[in-house]
Amino acid sequence: MTNTVTHKHVxxxxxxxxxxxxxxxxxxxxxxxxxxxxxxxxxxxxxxxxMALVIRAELFQPGLQFVDPGFYNSMTTMHxxxxxxxxxxxxxxxLANWMVPMQVGAxxxxxxxxxxxxxxLLPFAFTLLLLTLFxxxxxxxxxxTLYPPLSLQAGDSFPLTIFSIHLxxxxxxxxxxxxxxxxxxxxxxxxxLLNMPLFCWTWLITAYLLIAVMxxxxxxxxxxxxxxxxxxxxxxxxxxxxxVMFQHLFWFFGHPxxxxxxxxxxxxxxxxxxxxxxxxxxxxxxMVYATxxxxxxxxxxxAHHMFTVGMPLAGQLFFMLSTMLIAVPTGVKVFNxxxxxxxxxxxxxxxxxxxxxxxxxxTMGGLSGLMLAIVPADFQYHDxxxxxxxxxxxxxxxxxxAIMAGVYYWLPKWTGRMYNEKVGKLxxxxxxxxxxxxxxxxxxxxxxxMPRRIPDYSTQFADWNSVSSVGAFIFGFSQxxxxxxxxxxxxxxxxAAVRPWESAxxxxxxxxxxAPYHSWETPPSQxxxxxxxxx
Amino acid sequence: MNERADSNRxxxxxxxxxxxxxxxxxxxxxxxxxxxxxxxxVGNPKxxxxxxxxxxxxxxxxxxxxxxxxxxxxxVGSWEFRPVVTEIKVHPGRLYEVDYFAHNLTGRDTxxxxxxNIAPSKATGYFRKTECFCFVPQKxxxxxxxxxxxxxxxxxxxxxxxxxLTLSYVFYDNSTRVAALKD
Numbered sequence: 112m113t114n115t116v117t118h119k120h121v122x123x124x125x126x127x128x129x130x131x132x133x134x135x136x137x138x139x140x141x142x143x144x145x146x147x148x149x150x151x152x153x154x155x156x157x158x159x160x161x162m163a164l165v166i167r168a169e170l171f172q173p174g175l176q177f178v179d180p181g182f183y184n185s186m187t188t189m190h191x192x193x194x195x196x197x198x199x200x201x202x203x204x205x206l207a208n209w210m211v212p213m214q215v216g217a218x219x220x221x222x223x224x225x226x227x228x229x230x231x232l233l234p235f236a237f238t239l240l241l242l243t244l245f246x247x248x249x250x251x252x253x254x255x256t257l258y259p260p261l262s263l264q265a266g267d268s269f270p271l272t273i274f275s276i277h278l279x280x281x282x283x284x285x286x287x288x289x290x291x292x293x294x295x296x297x298x299x300x301x302x303x304l305l306n307m308p309l310f311c312w313t314w315l316i317t318a319y320l321l322i323a324v325m326x327x328x329x330x331x332x333x334x335x336x337x338x339x340x341x342x343x344x345x346x347x348x349x350x351x352x353x354x355v356m357f358q359h360l361f362w363f364f365g366h367p368x369x370x371x372x373x374x375x376x377x378x379x380x381x382x383x384x385x386x387x388x389x390x391x392x393x394x395x396x397x398m399v400y401a402t403x404x405x406x407x408x409x410x411x412x413x414a415h416h417m418f419t420v421g422m423p424l425a426g427q428l429f430f431m432l433s434t435m436l437i438a439v440p441t442g443v444k445v446f447n448x449x450x451x452x453x454x455x456x457x458x459x460x461x462x463x464x465x466x467x468x469x470x471x472x473x474t475m476g477g478l479s480g481l482m483l484a485i486v487p488a489d490f491q492y493h494d495x496x497x498x499x500x501x502x503x504x505x506x507x508x509x510x511x512x513a514i515m516a517g518v519y520y521w522l523p524k525w526t527g528r529m530y531n532e533k534v535g536k537l538x539x540x541x542x543x544x545x546x547x548x549x550x551x552x553x554x555x556x557x558x559x560x561m562p563r564r565i566p567d568y569s570t571q572f573a574d575w576n577s578v579s580s581v582g583a584f585i586f587g588f589s590q591x592x593x594x595x596x597x598x599x600x601x602x603x604x605x606x607a608a609v610r611p612w613e614s615a616x617x618x619x620x621x622x623x624x625x626a627p628y629h630s631w632e633t634p635p636s637q638x639x640x641x642x643x644x645x646x
Numbered sequence: 647m648n649e650r651a652d653s654n655r656x657x658x659x660x661x662x663x664x665x666x667x668x669x670x671x672x673x674x675x676x677x678x679x680x681x682x683x684x685x686x687x688v689g690n691p692k693x694x695x696x697x698x699x700x701x702x703x704x705x706x707x708x709x710x711x712x713x714x715x716x717x718x719x720x721x722v723g724s725w726e727f728r729p730v731v732t733e734i735k736v737h738p739g740r741l742y743e744v745d746y747f748a749h750n751l752t753g754r755d756t757x758x759x760x761x762x763n764i765a766p767s768k769a770t771g772y773f774r775k776t777e778c779f780c781f782v783p784q785k786x787x788x789x790x791x792x793x794x795x796x797x798x799x800x801x802x803x804x805x806x807x808x809x810x811l812t813l814s815y816v817f818y819d820n821s822t823r824v825a826a827l828k829d
Contacts, residue, residue, distance in 0.1 A: 221654045260720075288661040296654050322665045330672025345676060349720075349759045349818030356679045360672060421767065 128628055136231075139223035140628065141208045142525075144230050148205025149518070151233060153594070155197035156511075158241075160587050162190040167549075167583035169566050170576050183566035184252035185244070191255035192272075195372065196279045197237050199506070202514045203375045204229075204286045207314050209525065211290060213619040213626060214308045216299025216635045221292035229285035236278035243268035254564060256361055257332065259346040259354050263339050273336045280325045287321035290314055299618070299634040305396065306644040308617040312399050313378030316406045320367045320374070323410075328364040331357060355420055362413035370409045373505060374402060376473075376513030377444060380466050383520050384448050386615045387463035388455030394447040401440035401447075408437045418486050419493045427486045434484040438477070445474055460612075461535035465516035468508055468543050476504030479554065494564075497557025503550045507586075508543070515542075515593065522597065523611040527625025528604030534596045541589035548582025618643040697781055698774040705739035706802045712736075713800070715744060716814035724752045727817040730793060738802040746779065748817065749791035757783045758819050765812040772801035773811060780815065 128134055128143075138144050165186050169177050178186070208226065212219055220226050243250040248266015251257070262269070294307070294315045304312075334345040335357070344350025346357045377398075385392045392398065414422060414430045422430075448470050457463070479501040483489050492498060523529050552575035557563075561572045568576065609624045621643045622630050635643070713736055715729035726749035736742050750756060760780040764770045775781075779794035786792075800811070 222658060225658075284665050288658055288665070291661055292654050292657050296650065296657055322661060323668050326665050326669035327672040327675075330669050334673075334676075348761050348816060349820045351761075353679070356676065359679065360675060363675070423768065 138227055138230075139219070141212050141220045141223070141226065142626070142628065144220075144226050145205045145208030145210075147230055148201045148208055148233075151230075152198050152202035152205060152514075155193050155201070155237065157590070159190050159193035159198055160590065162186045162193065164583060164587050166190065167580040170568070171580040172577060173568055173570050173573050175567055178566070180566045181249060181252055184254075184564065185250035187564050188251045188253065188255050189240070189244070192240060192251075193237070194506075195255065195368070196276075196283075197233075197240075199372050199510050199514070200279075200283055201233060203314075203317070203372075204283070206310075206375065206379070206514070206517050206521075207286075207290050210521065210619060211293055211311055211314060212297070213622060213630055214311050214617055215294060215297060216302055216618050216631045216640065217293055217297035218629060218632045220289050221297050222289045225285055226289055229282045229289065232278050232282035232285075236275045236282065239271045239275035239278070243271045246271065256358075256365070257335065258361070259335060259338065259357050260348075262335060263346075269339060270336065273332045276332050277329055280329045283321050284325050287318035287325075290318040291322075294318075299631065299640060301637050301640050302618075302635075302644070305399070306640070308378070309381035309392065309395070309398055309402075310375065310378035313374045313376075313381075313402050316402050317371050317374045320371050320406055320409065324364040324367040324371075327360060328368075331360040331364065334360075355417075358417050358420060359414065362416045363410075365416065366413040367406070367409040369502075369505070370405060372510045373473075374406065376469065376510050377402060379513045379517040379520070380448065380469055381444075382615075382617065383462050383466040383516055384451050384470075386520075386612045387460060387466070388452045388457050389614045390451055390455040391616070392447070393450035393453075394443070397443055398447055401443040404440040405437060408433060408440070412437065415484055415489070418489045431484055431486050435481060438481055441477055445470065445477075460519075461530070461532060461539055462516045462520035464536065464539045464543075465512045465519065468539070469512045469516065472508035472512070472543075472546070473505055476501055476506075476509055479504065492557060494562055495557035496553045496561045496563055499563050500550050500553035500557055503553070507550065508546050512542070518597070520612070521619070522600060523607035524619060524622070524624055524626055526601050526604070527607055528600050529607045529611065530596050530600035530604055534592060534599070538589060538592040538596055541592065542586060545582050545586030545589055549579055549586050550582070552576075552579045552582075616643060697776055697778070704802060705737055707737045707740075709738055709802075710735045711738060711800055711804065711808070712810045713742075713798075714810065714812045715746070716812060717746060718814060718816045720816060720818055724819060725749065725758070725817060726751060726791070727815075736800055738800045738804055741776070741797060741799050743795050743797045745793040745795050746815065747791070747793050748784070748786070750786035750789060752819055753788060755785075755787050756819055757785050758817055759783050760815040760817050763814050763816075765814065766808065769804060769808055769811050772804040773813065774799045774801060783820070 128140070129137065134143065135147060138147065163186075165178060166183065169175070169183055208220065211217075246267040248268055251262065251265050251268050251272045253261035253265060257272075265272070294311055298304075298307070334343070337343040338345055338347050338352070342350075344352040346352045346354045348354060381392055381398055412430055412434045414426060415434045418427060418430070459467070479497065483492055483498065483501060519530060519535060556572050556575050556579070559572065561568055561576075607624050610620055611624070612620075618631075618635055618640070619626070621635060621639050712733055714733040715731065717727045717729055719725050719727055726747070728747055730745040730747055734742065734744065746760075748758070750758075760778075762775075762778070762780050764773045775796060775798045777795065777797040779796060784794065796813075798813075
C-alpha cells in the first residue's frame with residue numbers, strides 16, 4: 112500500500128523526465144529509446160539511400176561516369192550493411208520499444224538500462240563502419256556477405272568492419288532479449304499470449320530468431336578476423352580451410368536474418384488491415400502458427416543461396432523443396448489478409464495505402480523468390496539483377512513500406528497530433544510509383560543477363576537501366592516528404608482524437624492521446640483488456 | 647514487484663545463455679562441416695591432404711577411366727605451375743605416378759602448399775593418393791624449379807557412371823603461414 116502512495120506522490124510533478132541531453136544519454140524510458148531508434152534508423156536510411164543514388168547515377172548509362180569501380184563496389188557493400196543493420200533492424204527495434212509495452216499493458220520494457228545500452232552501441236558501431244570510407248584501401252567492397260577470400264583482401268577497413276558487426280550483433284541480441292522478457296513476463300495480468308496483438312507475436316518470434324542466429328554471424332566474422340590476423344585457417348584454403356564453409360555459416364545466419372527483417376512487417380500489416388477494413392483479423396491463430404512455421408523453416412533452407420557453389424543432388428533437392436515449402440505459411444498469411452479485407456468497409460488512409468501496397472508488392476517479391484528457389488532456374492538467375500529485383504521487392508515495398516505504414520498508423524498516438532493526410536497520400540503515391548519504376552525493370556535486366564555488383568554494362572541494358580535510375584531518384588527524393596510530414600505533424604499537426612482510427616483494436620488505443628510518458632503504471636483492468644483484446 | 651524482477655533476471659540469464667550457446671554452436675559447425683561433407687559424399691576435404699594406405703586390390707583391366715590433371719595459381723606471375731602430362735587413361739586398382747612441375751618466380755626462398763581437389767565431387771572418396779607433394783609444404787629456393795610426383799590408385803568401386811575424373815591443385819605461396827605452423 113505504502114508503495115502506491117509514494118508512487119502517486121512522485122507522479123504529481125507531471126512526467127518527471129530529465130531535460131536536455133541527459134534525457135537522451137541516460138534514457139531508460141521505452142518511448143524515448145524507441146524515438147531514438149526510429150530517428151537513428153531514419154538518418155541511416157537516408158545515408159544508405161544516398162549511396163543507392165550513387166549506384167543508380169553511375170548505372171544511368173553504360174560506361175564509367177562518376178565513380179571508380181572500387182568505390183562503386185564499396186557503395187553496394189556499404190548500402191547493404193547500412194540499410195539492413197542500420198535502417199530496417201533499428202526501425203523495427205524502435206517500433207517494438209514504443210509499441211510492445213503499450214500493447215501488453217506493461218509500464219516499460221523489462222530491462223530499461225539494458226535497453227539504453229543496446230541503443231547506444233549502435234552509433235558507435237556505425238561510426239566504425241562509416242570510418243572505413245576514409246581509411247587506406249577504402250570501405251569494404253567485397254559485398255555485404257563478406258565472403259572470403261575476397262573480404263580478407265580488404266585494406267584497413269577489414270577490422271573496423273568486423274568490430275562494427277560485433278557491436279551491431281551485441282546490440283540486437285540484447286534488444287531481442289529485452290523484447291522476449293517484456294512479452295513473456297510483463298504482460299498485464301489476464302492478457303493471454305493468444306490475446307496479444309500480432310505485432311507482439313511476430314516480434315516475439317523475430318527476437319528468438321535474433322538470439323539464435325546473430326551469435327552465429329558473430330562467430331563467423333570472428334573466424335574471418337583470426338584467419339586474417341592470427342594465422343588460423345578456418346576459411347584459408349592454403350592452410351586446409353574451406354572458403355565454402357564461410358558461405359554455409361553466413362547463410363545459416365543470413366536466411367533467418369531476412370525473416371528478422373520481414374516478420375515484424377507481417378505484424379504491422381496484420382494490425383492495419385483489420386483497422387481500415389473495419390473487421391477483425393481473419394484467422395488470428397493461423398497467423399501466429401504461420402509466423403512460427405516460417406521462422407522454423409528459415410533455419411533449414413540456407414543453402415538455396417549457394418546452389419551454384421556446388422552441392423550433391425540430394426542437397427539441391429532438399430533445399431529447393433524446403434524453400435518452396437515456405438510459400439505455404441506465407442500464402443496462409445496473404446490469403447488471411449485478403450479475407451480480412453473481403454466485404455470490409457474499407458477506407459484508404461495513408462497507413463492502409465502502404466499496407467495494401469505491401470500486400471501486393473511483397474507478394475510479387477515472394478513469387479520471384481519462388482522462381483529463384485528452382486535449382487535449374489537459379490543457375491541462370493544467380494548473381495543477376497533478377498536477384499537484386501527480388502530482394503528489393505521484399506525489402507523496400509515489403510519491410511520499408513510496413514515500417515512507414517506503422518509510423519503513420521501510430522504517429523497520432525505517439526505525438527497526439529495528426530499528420531497531414533494530403534501530404535501523406537502524396538508521399539505514398541510517389542513512393543509506390545517510384546519503387547516500381549525503380550525495381551520492376553531490374554527483373555528484365557536480370558533475365559536478360561545483367562550481372563549484379565557491376566559499375567558498367569553492355570549497351571543492350573541501357574534503356575531499362577536509365578528507367579530504373581529515374582525511378583530511384585523519384586523514390587529517393589520523395590522520402591523527404593516523409594520527413595516533412597512527420598516534422599509538420601509533430602510541430603503543428605491537428606490534435607488527434609483518443610482513438611484516431613475508430614476501429615483500431617489493441618491496448619495501445621485504450622491509453623490517452625498522446626500516450627503519457629509513463630503508461631500502464633497500474634495494469635489495465637479486465638474490462639479494458641477485454642475491450643483491447645484481439646479476440 | 648520483487649518477484650517479477652527475479653523472474654525477469656532468471657529469464658534474461660537463460661536467454662543470454664541461449665545466445666552464448668548459439669555462439670558456441672557457430673564454432674561447433676566447423677568440425678560438423680567436415681563430418682557432413684563426409685556423409686553427404688562430397689568427401690572430407692582434409693582427407694585429400696592425407697596419404698591413404700591402399701590394400702592389394704583386384705585390378706579391373708577391362709575398365710578405363712580418364713584422369714585429367716589441372717593446375718591453378720591464386721594469382722598470376724609469381725609461380726610457374728603445371729602438370730607434366732595433362733591426362734592419362736588408367737585401370738582402376740592399378741598404381742600410377744604422374745608429375746607436376748613448379749618454378750619459383752617469387753624472387754625469394756619460400757614455402758608453397760598445394761591444395762588438391764577432385765571433380766566430380768562424388769569421386770573424391772574413390773581417389774586414393776599414396777604419395778603426393780601436397781601432403782607437406784614444399785620448400786623452394788629462389789628461382790628453383792623441379793618436378794614433384796603424385797602416386798594414386800583409382801578405387802575399382804568407383805561408380806560405373808563415372809569415366810572421367812579431374813585432379814586439380816591450387817598452388818599457394820605461403821611462407822608466413824607455413825613457417826608459423828612449423829614452430
